[in-house]
Amino acid sequence: MAKLKLSRRNFLKASAVTGLFAAGASQKGPVMNAFSTAANAEEENVEQGEWIPSVCQGCTAWCAVEIYRIDGRATKVRGNPNAKANHGHSCVRSHLGLQQVYDPDRVKQPMKRTNPNKGRDEDPEFVPISWEEAMDTIAEKIMELRENDETHKFSVWRGRYTSLNGILYGNMPKIIGSPNNISHSSICAESEKFGRYYTERYWGYADYDHENTLYEIFWGGDPISTNRQVPHTASIWGDLKSRATLACIDPRLSTTAAKSDEWLPVMPGEDGALASAIAHVLLTEELWHKPFVGDFTNGENQFVAGQEVDEDDFEEIQTHGLVKWWNLVLKDATPEWAAERSGIPEDQIYRVARGFGKAAPRAISFSSPGSSMTIRGGYTALAQAALNGLVGSADAEGGVISNGIDVPTNDWPEIDDYLDDIAEAGLERERVDHGGRLELPALKDSESGGVKPTNTVADAMLNEDPYNLKVVMSYWNNFNFSNQGTERWDEALAKLPFMVHMTVNPAEQTHYADIVLPVPHSMFERLSPVDGSNGNLHRHLHMQNKVIESPFDIRVDETEIPWMLGEALEEKGFSNLIDYFRNEFRDPETGDAPTNAEEFNLIATKQYTEPIWDPSFEKDGDTINGWEELLEVGTWNTAKYEFRQKWDGNWGTETGQFEFYSETLKKALEEHADKHDASVDEVMEACNLEARGELAYVPHYEPAMRVGDEDEYPFIFTEHRSKLNREARSANTSWYQAFKDVDIGDEAWDDVAKINPKDADELGIEDGDEVKLTTETGSITVKAKRWEGTRPGVISKCYGQGHWAYGHIASLDRENQIARGGNNNDILAPVHEALSGSGARHGGQTRVRIDKV
Template sequence: MKLTRRSFLKVSAVTGLFAAGATQTKPVLNAFSTKTSASNENKEQGEWIASTCQGCTAWCAVQIYRIDGRATKVRGNPNAKANHGHSCVRSHLGLQQVYDPDRVKQPMKRTNPNKGRDEDPQFVPISWEEAIDTIADKIIELRDNNETHKFSLWRGRYTSLNEILYGAMPKIIGSPNNISHSSICAESEKFGRYYTESYWGYADYDHANTFYEIFWGGDPIATNRQVPHTASIWGDLKDRAKLACVDPRLSTTAAKSDEWLPVIPGEDGALAVAIAHVLLTEELWYKPFVGDFKDGVNKFKEGETVNEDDFEEIQTHGLIKWWNVALKDKTPAWAAERSGIPEEQIYRVARDFGRAAPKAISFSSPGSSMVVRGGYTVMAQAALNGLVGSADNEGGVICGAEDCPVNNFPEYDYYIDDIAEQGNSMERIDHGGRLELPGLKDSKSGGTKVTNSVADAINNSDPYDLKVVMSYWNNFNFSNQGTDRWDEALAKIPFMVHMTVNSAEQTHFADIVLPCPHSMFERLSPVRGSNGNLYTHLHMQNKVIESPFDIRVDETEIPWMLGEALEKRGFSNLIDYFRNEFADPETGKHPENGEEFNEIATKMYTQPLWDPSVAKEGDTIDGWEELKRIGTWNSIPYRFRQKWDGNWGTETGQFEFYSETLKIALQGHADKHNASIDDVMEATLQTERGEMAFVPHYEPAYRVGDENEYPLIFTEHRSKLNREGRSANLSWYQEFKNVDPGDEAWDDVAKINPIDAKKLGIKNGDDVKLTTPTGSITVKAKLWEGTRPGVVTKCYGQGHWAYGHIASLDRKKQIARGGNNNTILAPVHEAMSGSGARHGGQTRVRVEKV
């Protein structure tokens, strides 16, 4: 600010008046306050209490400020290293969730025996005793009829106590059908890294030391995982590194990157293999990791095969096979025709990426991998990290995690009787492991629970009907593609229990509704999160407030109460397991009620972390009370190159470009069905055969719907404000929805490129009907250049018809605010991993002005 002579005189005059006035006595309003001067006292009104936000799978440590028993503010826990002591906007939204007036406040039961979306459940309040007794009667009936396999436990989000409810309880009752939501979350991205480097888990990246990053369909400063970590170092990352974002939508990350590659949805694989082609033909691979030609002369030439004996690999296996089978013809010109990205941009990104080696990151995410045939796409993305030597290397990709020393829960095999053993031996309800759904988690056929196939199994009674379902922290007929299938399936289930914080679409079909605590504010639980910022961690959820509602903890208190009720009916195995096998590590006391059971289970699980006598590498915490107070335990930083020199865990012990690990897994799956690997490739909708099955390769995008009838491609994305799909009933979510590029507050918009809109005669703000072979929804049109021509993109999260007074325009009439993407998304899978294919444009759409 410039200070002129005139303004200087004004400031001097005012300063002089203030100095003079400060010495004069003025009238004091003693009737309002006896204090006559400012006080230096700054006493805290309340206290900060540690907890954990589970608004995404980062599971960040937070602190909550409590005043007079009420949660008033949230911040990152300064003791947490994975998120730099920060939290993102999702954690703050939790304050509106916990005090949401639409919460389930007490147990309820259905009085209308008819089920269907058009049926009023006619819920009435009941006691906890009546609710638990009713559930126990249904389970005993299954056991009396040797039908325990027709019991199923459905899990959505969870804490580290989930192995009690999700793991032990179904097995002791006698059912193989504990069904997780994981396959509709992220299993496909794990597939790529497992079959190159034997790591099945969420990735972590050394953002602080990298020089180049390619984000494949990810938006890490807004959604995906580790948002507080990524956002907090983004400025430094942007100053130091070049960034490229591959996404048909101009996301927040794309807008802040050096390169935006608006790929045709589902064609990311073409880009990935073309980049690999450039790295090899232009001798940009990282030789200290990969190796080199024995004579030092690069023989990777377009269209030419290479003799395997001419190349000597160091940390990798099968590079020459990969080149000969899948890469030699995959030039940037070839990729440009398929991906819609200019040839020169592909060259530029590939060269810059290679020159940054080994500090270069290929960052996979669900946006590009959760597509039909996405398994081989994400393998190609992972293989790029091998080519530039960034796998398990500084400035690159973390291939595993440091140890988080926690205890396993006690074994329960002793409590599985003959009836339960017979039930546990039955085929699972989800079809995982069938020929067309390998679900090859950890090389095991059927290793993935294929969530979205459960609806088809119920509707077709294949392999049998379910009779009793208990579910928690989920809303499957909203969050799975093909929602109408789920409505039909839920209506067929004779008895369903929904354990939840808010009633929602799935609750509409329940027979018993049980109110549960909000995880961040009302329960004591350990949460072992995914690694981030080079740290493995465990955070604590503390009971920050006393809930005004009659709630019970889903993973501990409810199974305890059910165990007691089953004991009264002659089946004591479940409660015996809880009473006999769980004991306080400090006192040896066994639990006598559900609340004690919850605390003892938490102490047992975390005991190695808070017990100073247990040797470990990481934070030293002096006792149980200190762990609760601090709220987090951090490992030592990740030590790179642990897997180098033959320790990758693959079949060859090397980083695999030609995956012997996948070859064995596929052969095992094929043998299980008396089939060939080519038969598996055909059944899983892959286009390639033979050796292609074992290498990262290009698979063309799979589309549902005829192009003439459905001329555009539909894609979706997640909101920065989206707490795992549970934010729509919050005014803050609706009011600030326009923080997402292209979106609008208090609305639900389909973002259409103006070029396409002009052809269709659609103007900005028009009501439009989106129709696919699966269904239709009506939303507003938003003309936006940030959507690639030929593509319609829309945020996920709106379209609730049974959630709350803000999420729905009219709950009583079931009028949703906007549309649910899953109503129009085709219920197809990335079959190799068992993942739902919900992101990458496999569904074609027709847009019509209403």
């Protein structure tokens, strides 16, 4: 493969030579059981092949799956029957992995750039190189940083990852001497986590007791299609629908909205008004759950619209600050007030609020990034989480579980003995991502700068604020496609002196790389543990098995590549990294130290998972008798969660209670303000928030802040995810394109901007017209789709199309960089929800103009 830009014919020839099609060209296909007359058709099929456990990482549910392997070739995917979090099911996204692993456009061997000029219009002129040359080149660049006391200008960029990420992403940059390990997490969902943390101190994805609930409100979420726990939710949806009342709040008629009892097509970004009004109704109509929240000392409801309440008149049980919240916000947040802001009729607000309250405590307020990843979405997430407190469903049967169930694993060995003076000096430098600055608190775990904002890195590099990066190793990501304001990333990557991209497919970010390293497809070609997700009241650890032998010259990104780099650094006089690997990692069964990269991957996996498979470790969950049994079963599940573990003073907040008035947030904001010799009001102003004084510490409505003048950009842009989108990695599969119309309102093999027919009539736009979407940030050209499922005044579009460098299916013309449709991030403004550090990409913060081409 001489260059990245090969013709399709030559690329396919190269693929065949490397063994892509030869791997199974002469093999028999699986028996078509649907047409078999044999009673034991499934047994016939088993005789041909075997089911091998692995993990689908198409979303953050990280479901355990099994791969059917026939004569060394992966042919089929199903859910792992031993998995309790997903009932042994998998969703449609897992099956797309089959086309991904056998994609002829994959990176097949290490390559290096020979054209020193970087830019979208520059041909990288990649040529094949050996792994030895690749590692030697990377090591040389790192040694230059060490010699110049610039180790802080080294960075590791992480996209999706496994439990082995603590090696490459966590400890390797520290040993080299850099604080700059940058994760994709802030462009994923941090604002959603913010709401739960500052009410009940849990930073993570919640679990939901769908099997026992009686009412659910979905805030911008589409859990049977694209949110987390899709196999679990979809598999029990029929039972849920027959038992519970479902309300979906979304400006777009999603699949979940279409199957719900109530659809509330909210004005994007105004969800906070709805949440406040629902809380108002719960209190004024005495629908709060008194056994959880408490009651007035005289037994008479004093929550009357517009009237303040004496705090001494209400006695709380599991909560803190209800009356403060009422006096500051809720007394005036009537459904009539909310209707003007949200666009939802007041009678529907009353109906949903009453139904939600009457279902207490078996009622769920289901938060999602769709409603909180806005410029002011942190307080929206806080209000959504607070509703679970009002109805007593927090940490309760039929409610929301925001509690970390421990999966027993070993910590990674300490690195202190391997940090030299150069590394320690580099670790003292300011991070490049701006997290923790006055205007970007990024308050994870109450720590200023606890979240590492991703999208600010491009600005830091362009403005050299606080400095530019010089050497980057990046894996499982595509930042100049997946971050808002993509043009900034193109410019930043063109300026970056040296970048290594570890990837399955060449993508937009690869176009700017100096070294390209082929890595395994996570579901088929690597041995790795994946733990930490939850569902169905269980947490789990799953095993990715090496299901097939890859026909390509790949290495595991998180273990084998750091090992080989450690060896290359040792040859240049810096042995600390490889010494750490050799000295601190041991096979728990044999005591052997690793001697090569493949052994290191195996030993690191066994060492990390030892408490799971070694029966001598006490744990509350499945019994696994030995390493081989873990590989065979493929999953370990905790015992089912026991409710009310956080009740009675165990919430972990500053007060020990579920906080409506968040003393936890107050302390975090005050510490952040003190760090900058400022007041909390000045922090609010810097973060583009209207709250002042005590309002900063309670859930409240913040008017949507939008980028773009309404006269010039009259529509609000909102985006959604596809049922078929495997973390934005599906677009180069024909199944993704051919079945794209499973997303309501979308079209197969196309990319459409959905516009309400009323708006389309005014503009003279018909179905199939080419239209240009223009914002202050950029423009894209797509097809128009007249669709009643989009709220008037809103342009809705699915994310995932618009690739210009991902492959011959993702692009209309890969060689000439002609994209199929448009990338939403080309037009989305690069703004943040500052309190959580989350990118503000979902909730209508960008105004848009739509013009016929």
